[in-house]
Amino acid sequence: MGEMSTAIEVDVRNPSGLHARPAAVFVKAASGFRADVRVANVTTGSAEVSAKSILGVLGLGVSAGHRISLRVEGDDEDDAARTLADLVAGGLGEAPAAVPGDDA
């Protein structure tokens, strides 16, 4: 399955990078897919971590202007890669209404 993975790079533009709330939005979205999603901070040359780990994602230290890579492997990998890349490019919808489950 390794050769079947989908890889994509995307610039992080929302002001707080992948911190706190945006990181939580990203991890929640990644966790919704069956595929294994690995993410790395291209700008700092970090190691890959699971995109389903809030601690891993926070630990990448992704600030505004950094570029991240996504590597997705699994059944729904195309959908996952596209959805996550769009989410990051769109600023990770920090407006509270756009955060799934945050309005309970």
Place this chain on the structure above:
Amino acid sequence: MELRGLPAAPGVAIGPAWRYRHAAGRGIPLPDVRAAADRASEELLALADRVRAIGRHDEAAIFDAQAMMAVDPMLLDEAAARVAAIGPADPDALAAAVEAVARAAAERLASLPDEILAARAADVRDVGSRIARIVAGREIALPDRPSIAIADDLPPSVTAELPPGSLLGVALEGGSPVSHAAILARGLGIPAVVAIHGLVAALDAAEAAAEAAGEDGPPQPLLLGLDGEAGTLSVSPSRDALARLEARREQRRHAGAAARELRGRPGMTADGQAVPLLANIGRPEDAPRALDAGAEGVGLFRTEFLFIGRSDAPSEDEQVAAYAAALRAFGGRPVVIRLADIGGDKALPYLHLPPEDNPFLGVRGLRLCYEDRGLIRTQVRAIARAGAEADAVPHLMAPMVSTHEDVVMLREIVADALASLDAEGVARAARLVVGIMVEVPSAALCAAELATDVDFFSIGSNDLTQYVLAMDRTNARLAAVADALHPAVLRAIRATVDGADGRGIPVAVCGELAGDPLGAAVLVGLGVDELSMDAGALDEVRMLLSRVTTAELRDLAATALRARTAAEVRAAASALLARPAGVPAD
């Protein structure tokens, strides 16, 4: 022994000390790390709901994130690897392993160059402690009777979790009045004093001494008296000191009941001078809480929530919806919408602001328009349209106004925005009430000149204090001296009131000082017309105003203006407000 710190939440508490530490006994261990993590996550989600219900969205976001951390696959995998060699028979070793894994994760975050991320390290450690407690069947030694919490720092999750009624007050060695523990204490309505240097060592010594003195029976917790306005903690107070504290507490209790009865009545001094009391809100959803507390309107609607944390500017339509929602919620009562207060410290990708060495002295607030008026012009258009949609007269105010040229520019932007709506045939409010924040010393000193072109002033006491005293309000080491009741700040406020008087425009205060009972008294004495504050402070300020006359407040203000120190001002204000409620002194 009396220890001194910073007042962080008002009120008086008398009760036994409760030290934040593990209980001696233990409950049933849960030697399954995965199950313990799930339980921790559920507890944290419940806490998020609880604080969201009292309007604390920031803390709710922390607990939501912590709930996610608790079941983090990386954390759980590392923990699983470490506990594999430990049998379920040794829950303490399991707990220690879990805590170590969380500590290591926290260290990784703490080592990141980004301060915001580094600050999350404490949240991770707190999550680790929670899972470890569940695994080991240990609990925080909950107070067995209503107590005053003593700690170096209290994680927000612990503060929010203590059963209602068990916490009489909070005294911390660390923290600041703007720390989460302090904000939560205010939200929960319990007194708090923070930044008490030497607190933990002093309590340790006092406990040891008490234990050595009384040899019979189990050691009794120390008796404490906490004064959330004076910022003092009395350890084993003398009989006299105790009597004084009890009298004040009793008086506050009556005052609290009486204050609730005053809800729904407008703010007014004992001699009948109206002082409208308004609420500060951060988003339209805060309206119900403000209305419940009897707010007579909104003196500060912060609009930054629309602008931060996104990759492009909010659309005009999106803004219209938010402003109209707030205007409608307050049906006809004034709502002051503040134009976005954004600067180099909040880099918004769509504004392309270069980083600045001194963002608090940089291009922020209305100064954004020096380079590009587009963002603010759109906001003014949205406010005018929202007025039409909600059938209300919106008030707008500009932050960070420092010169007459700024006011002229604001007027141009407003005129231009309205003209553009008219040219497009878009419905708008017939009129906008246009005011400015007075938070920069130059604006206070030139208030008379600025007053000629605006409809009202609103003093931002937090920033005014920072700029008058040249003390960064985010610097914890200056928190003890950066007091908004410093005579220099009060003289700047007086200059603002004098400048406004010449033109007959009203002056409001919308900083923390307005919701501090001592501050509110001094401000009204200085001639401030309206006070806007967190909704939780309205009852108390309404009550205190109803008990004093304008003449008394004017005398207090005169004393305050002559004072040499903030402490002298606080003493004078306390003396006036400490008078027994409703009855003449005997």
